[in-house]
Structure formats: C-alpha cells, structure tokens
Amino acid sequence: SQKIxxxxxxxxxxxxxxxxxxxxxxxxxxxxxxxxxxxxxxxxVFLLLIRENEKEKRKERLKVTFDTTLKQSxxxxxxxxxxxxxxxxxxLDMGDNTDKLIFGTGTRLQVFP
Amino acid sequence: ETGVTQTPRHLVMGMTNKxxxxxxxxxxxxxxxxxKQSAKKPLELMFVYNFKEQTENNSVPSRFSPECPNxxxxxxHLHTLQPExxxxxxxxxxxxxxxxxxxxxxxxxxxx
Numbered sequence: 001s002q003k004i005x006x007x008x009x010x011x012x013x014x015x016x017x018x019x020x021x022x023x024x025x026x027x028x029x030x031x032x033x034x035x036x037x038x039x040x041x042x043x044x045v046f047l048l049l050i051r052e053n054e055k056e057k058r059k060e061r062l063k064v065t066f067d068t069t070l071k072q073s074x075x076x077x078x079x080x081x082x083x084x085x086x087x088x089x090x091x092l093d094m095g096d097n098t099d100k101l102i103f104g105t106g107t108r109l110q111v112f113p
Numbered sequence: 114e115t116g117v118t119q120t121p122r123h124l125v126m127g128m129t130n131k132x133x134x135x136x137x138x139x140x141x142x143x144x145x146x147x148x149k150q151s152a153k154k155p156l157e158l159m160f161v162y163n164f165k166e167q168t169e170n171n172s173v174p175s176r177f178s179p180e181c182p183n184x185x186x187x188x189x190h191l192h193t194l195q196p197e198x199x200x201x202x203x204x205x206x207x208x209x210x211x212x213x214x215x216x217x218x219x220x221x222x223x224x225x
Contacts, residue, residue, distance in 0.1 A: 004155070034212075034213060034214075036213075036214075041201075041218075041219075041221070042218050042219070043115065043117075043119075043203050043205070043216030043217050043218050043219050044156075044203075044214075044216050045115070045216070046212065046213030046214060046215065049212045049213055089155075089156070098161075098168070098169075099144060099207060099209050099210070100146075100158060100161060100169065101158070101214065102155075102158070103148075103155045103156040104155055105153065105154065105155045106155070
C-alpha cells in the first residue's frame with residue numbers, strides 16, 4: 001500500500017542553524033510533492049511545491065529537494081528562527097492526475113533561542 | 114484568514130444529534146475537499162468535489178454526508194456520530210493544476 005514517512009520524533013534545533021526534515025515514500029509515483037506548515041489548532045498552510053522533473057526548489061529561507069530514485073524529499077529551513085517552530089507536513093499527489101493529496105504525519109520542529 | 118472559512122470553529126455534539134459543518138471559499142477555486150485530522154495520525158481524505166461534482170468518497174461511513182450546492186460552498190452533515198469521530202475536520206480548496214491547497218482553520222468536533 002502507499003505510504004509516506006516523516007520523522008515521528010520532534011526536531012529540536014538552535015536558532016540560526018539549518019533545520020532539515022525528511023519525507024520518504026513507497027509505492028507511489030507522484031507527479032509532485034508539497035510541503036505545508038501547521039500551527040496548533042490551525043489548518044495547514046502551503047509552502048512549496050516541487051515537481052517530479054525538478055531536483056530543487058527555493059523560496060526565501062526554504063529549500064526543497066526531490067529525489068524520485070530514492071523516493072525522498074528533504075526540506076531545509078536556513079537561519080532558523082523561533083517563529084519557524086511548527087509541524088511540517090509532506091504531501092504527495094496520487095500520481096493519477098486527480099490533484100488528490102496524501103499527507104504524512106508531520107514532523108514537529110522546535111527552534112530554541 | 115486564509116480565504117477558506119469554516120464554521121463553527123468548535124462543536125460538541127451528542128451521539129444522537131444532527132449537525133452540519135460549513136466551508137466557504139471565494140478564491141475562484143474549482144475543487145474542494147474534506148479531511149479528518151486525528152491526533153498522531155496523518156490527514157485522512159474524506160471527500161473530493163470537482164466543479165461541485167463529488168468525485169471521491171474515501172470509504173467514509175454514511176453518518177457523514179457531504180453536500181456541495183455550488184463551487185464556493187461545501188457542507189458536511191453529521192448524524193449519529195461515535196466518540197471516535199472526534200477530530201479536527203478541515204476543508205481545503207484548490208484551483209486544479211495550480212500550486213497548493215488552501216485550508217480553512219478547521220472545526221474541532223467533540224462527540225460525547
């Protein structure tokens with residue numbers, strides 16, 4: 001069956017360091033992968049989309065990589081700030097041209113001053 | 114505000130009650146979704162509507178009944194729910210082929 005795995009343990013880092021979150025998937029051939037941020041009690045907020053033919057994408061302090069051979073995406077936040085503390089969700093499309101997204105469980109990031 | 118508005122934000126209902134969740138977007142999106150989010154579990158896709166036509170019912174029990182009267186509004190009608198249905202219910206919309214979903218803030222549902 002299709003499966004998406006994200007680090008289940010919380011990631012704690014010091015302010016100013018680079019946070020790296022991992023998303024691995026099996027039994028998928030997604031056309032694209034997305035990353036979202038979710039704060040407690042709120043809905044997820046879209047951050048970045050990367051397509052299967054793209055290796056890397058950047059937006060301000062965010063960088064996403066997509067390796068379809070390893071079936072893995074890495075999400076980096078450089079110069080992290082306490083305001084970056086949140087849960088980050090990885091989501092993949094079903095690969096069937098329906099725009100349906102399947103989500104991972106998320107990784108909680110805590111940035112300490 | 115994200116552009117997707119969900120009401121109510123919180124709902125407590127008994128197992129014999131009937132209630133409805135409402136979702137509204139005026140972003141010009143043509144697809145709308147209901148997701149369920151329970152603690153320590155990934156978002157579960159429940160229903161998909163494209164151009165107000167239901168295109169997906171992800172094996173959801175019949176005690177959940179969606180309605181999409183137009184491309185801007187989506188409802189989730191609830192009846193005879195179980196305590197395990199307590200969760201955060203999220204509505205999302207997107208423009209097919211464009212980047213990302215826009216989510217509402219969700220309805221925190223507690224079934225007692």
